[in-house]
Amino acid sequence: MTVKPIVLDILPTDLDHARLPKHIAVIMDGNGRWAKRRGLPRIMGHQRGVDTLKDLLRCCRDWGIPALTAYAFSTENWGRPLEEVEFLMTLFERVLRRELREMMEENVRIRFVGNLEALPPSLQDEISRSMQDTQTNTGIQFTVATNYGGRQEIIQCCQAIATQVKQGLINIEDIDESVFEGYLYTTGIPHPDLLIRTSGEMRLSNFLLWQLAYAEIYVTQTLWPDFNREEFHQALLAYQQRERRFGKI
Numbered sequence: 001m002t003v004k005p006i007v008l009d010i011l012p013t014d015l016d017h018a019r020l021p022k023h024i025a026v027i028m029d030g031n032g033r034w035a036k037r038r039g040l041p042r043i044m045g046h047q048r049g050v051d052t053l054k055d056l057l058r059c060c061r062d063w064g065i066p067a068l069t070a071y072a073f074s075t076e077n078w079g080r081p082l083e084e085v086e087f088l089m090t091l092f093e094r095v096l097r098r099e100l101r102e103m104m105e106e107n108v109r110i111r112f113v114g115n116l117e118a119l120p121p122s123l124q125d126e127i128s129r130s131m132q133d134t135q136t137n138t139g140i141q142f143t144v145a146t147n148y149g150g151r152q153e154i155i156q157c158c159q160a161i162a163t164q165v166k167q168g169l170i171n172i173e174d175i176d177e178s179v180f181e182g183y184l185y186t187t188g189i190p191h192p193d194l195l196i197r198t199s200g201e202m203r204l205s206n207f208l209l210w211q212l213a214y215a216e217i218y219v220t221q222t223l224w225p226d227f228n229r230e231e232f233h234q235a236l237l238a239y240q241q242r243e244r245r246f247g248k249i
């Protein structure tokens with residue numbers, strides 16, 4: 001049997017393959033501003049943002065990065081005008097339906113994290129189908145945070161653990177970080193090493209509060225629809241220049 005090597009030849013030569021992040025999280029921000037600057041409705045920015053995400057996913061695969069997590073919709077984003085929320089829900093569904101075949105061909109394993117039960121039923125159906133169909137794929141782990149809130153995730157862990165305690169299945173003194181992690185939406189996926197946020201905002205906006213505890217943070221002024229491989233290359237270069245101490249000296 002011949003093992004197909006990961007395509008490394010297109011990784012920029014100034015990046016060290018051995019020190020690439022194993023998991024990258026991205027806050028795809030600035031779609032609305034991108035559209036506004038062009039005199040377009042905000043939704044056009046979201047539409048364009050899909051292409052950026054598609055190329056980033058492909059780039060991670062090409063450069064040998066095993067996991068990517070993208071923030072698509074926060075628990076707070078329901079507070080936007082109904083028209084925008086509805087557009088986004090329809091967009092997610094449409095893109096998922098359109099891209100599933102290609103994701104299968106490219107061996108992508110997709111997982112959605114967040115309070116998925118509150119999403120429109122037809123979107124939930126597409127989500128279940130995509131997760132089921134790709135669950136045995138062995139390529140990049142692609143996680144999409146949809147109706148996701150870090151605080152809500154932590155509360156839902158507490159509730160699940162409290163239920164187990166009440167039923168006598170867990171002792172309080174046995175609750176530790178690894179038990180807790182077993183109840184996170186992201187259980188089984190290693191924590192992100194690098195968080196990229198576009199559009200210049202220096203905040204987490206309720207994204208992966210637990211998981212990002214020791215992530216390196218890279219913020220670019222570039223708006224999400226304009227983020228490209230060269231920008232990504234710059235983010236990885238910056239990451240490789242960081243010294244990750246994890247509290248040690």
Ligand code: IPE
Nearest residue numbers: 028029030031032033034072
């Ligand atoms: C990010 O872009 C996409 C989502 C939150 C769905 P925004 O829509 O937040 O764009 P800005 O920040 O208003 O420019």
Ligand code: IPE
Nearest residue numbers: 027028029071072073074205
């Ligand atoms: C974060 O962006 C959420 C997503 C990218 C899905 P927001 O635009 O909602 O965050 P704030 O409002 O600037 O904090």
Ligand code: MG
Nearest residue numbers: 029030031032
């Ligand atoms: Mg925003």
